[in-house]
Amino acid sequence: MEDKEKIKSQISKLEEKYKDSGQDLSSYLDGLLHQRYLTYWDYIHLDTLLSLQVPRTHFPDEEIFIMYHQITELYFKLILHEQKQLVDDKSNSLEFFIEKVRRVNSYYKVLISSFSVMIKGMEREQFLQYRMALLPASGFQSAQFRMIELYATPLENLVHVSERAQFSSESTIEELYEHIYWKKGATDVATGEKTLTLKQFEYRYTPRLIRIAKQVENATIYHKYLSLPKEQREDNTLVDSLKTLDVNANINWQLMHMGSAHRYLRKETGDIEATGGTNWKEYLPPSFQKIVFFPELYTEQELNNWGKQWVDHMLNPDKSKIE
Numbered sequence: 001m002e003d004k005e006k007i008k009s010q011i012s013k014l015e016e017k018y019k020d021s022g023q024d025l026s027s028y029l030d031g032l033l034h035q036r037y038l039t040y041w042d043y044i045h046l047d048t049l050l051s052l053q054v055p056r057t058h059f060p061d062e063e064i065f066i067m068y069h070q071i072t073e074l075y076f077k078l079i080l081h082e083q084k085q086l087v088d089d090k091s092n093s094l095e096f097f098i099e100k101v102r103r104v105n106s107y108y109k110v111l112i113s114s115f116s117v118m119i120k121g122m123e124r125e126q127f128l129q130y131r132m133a134l135l136p137a138s139g140f141q142s143a144q145f146r147m148i149e150l151y152a153t154p155l156e157n158l159v160h161v162s163e164r165a166q167f168s169s170e171s172t173i174e175e176l177y178e179h180i181y182w183k184k185g186a187t188d189v190a191t192g193e194k195t196l197t198l199k200q201f202e203y204r205y206t207p208r209l210i211r212i213a214k215q216v217e218n219a220t221i222y223h224k225y226l227s228l229p230k231e232q233r234e235d236n237t238l239v240d241s242l243k244t245l246d247v248n249a250n251i252n253w254q255l256m257h258m259g260s261a262h263r264y265l266r267k268e269t270g271d272i273e274a275t276g277g278t279n280w281k282e283y284l285p286p287s288f289q290k291i292v293f294f295p296e297l298y299t300e301q302e303l304n305n306w307g308k309q310w311v312d313h314m315l316n317p318d319k320s321k322i323e
């Protein structure tokens, strides 16, 4: 009897709900009657997901290469999912801030620790062959990687280190964007010619990246931090988690990634050309890029030594900084 009462009350609530939006409950109940039961595979679109690994060569390890990039892009999406909530948050709650950054860090932890899948997981001989079939595509063209940077910090912090001092928050978004560090990395210094990898990326993503940069102008995660009251800005948990994010995103991930570039592209007699056309040994090291999302949190000396091994140690001497 109790069950029947419950169902009655549920039906009258449903009636109310549909009446309020001018709908007829009876038609919806018919729909419910005919609807298939939901399955796991339909819910997560499993068949679609597993159909997206499409190698361009016959080398078996190429599938690993595709899948690990896809897995990484999904983690980038998870990171952006947290960043966007933080940027949109109007509550200015310290707990919320810390929790969002903690989640971002836990995703980076997975990405950093799992990079050995790339470093050790493929045969170098296979890599060098199938990689040539993928020219001029490169992880350099990961738009989500660039979006994570835009949500984290103002554009002036992403200007190439050699020109950073010439720009400020007074510069226009377009100006800053033109001098962003990764454009310089993929431009021939002598001729000023951009690599094809960069040209294609710009053509596809510039409008979207500019739109995001404008949307978060004065509202990046760094701005959010700087606008907190003093005692919250000095909260140890928040400061530690932001420093950890900086080190994860701008040093530790980079170092693991470079590990794979070294394993696959290094040769006894000169290096193999990077497929995206950058001078990767000069472009990739974090100590050369010196990208820092939250510069206020560091001393002059720490910034000068950015990307060198000891920064990690300084942040947390007892354990690895990838939490």
Ligand code: HEM
Residues within 6 Å of the ligand: 068, 069, 072, 073, 118, 138, 139, 140, 141, 142, 145, 182, 257, 260, 261, 262, 264, 265, 274, 275, 276, 277, 278, 279, 280, 283, 284
């Ligand atoms: C065998 C594995 C890998 C090798 C050898 C490798 C190599 C490289 C090289 C040489 C570059 C410099 C740009 C270029 O000239 O192409 C680069 C950039 C990049 N790759 Fe990879 N990569 C590998 C795996 C990955 C994976 C799994 C991802 C995940 C999405 C990724 C994402 C990126 C990103 C985001 C950049 C730009 C980095 C920056 O601007 O600082 N790479 N990669």
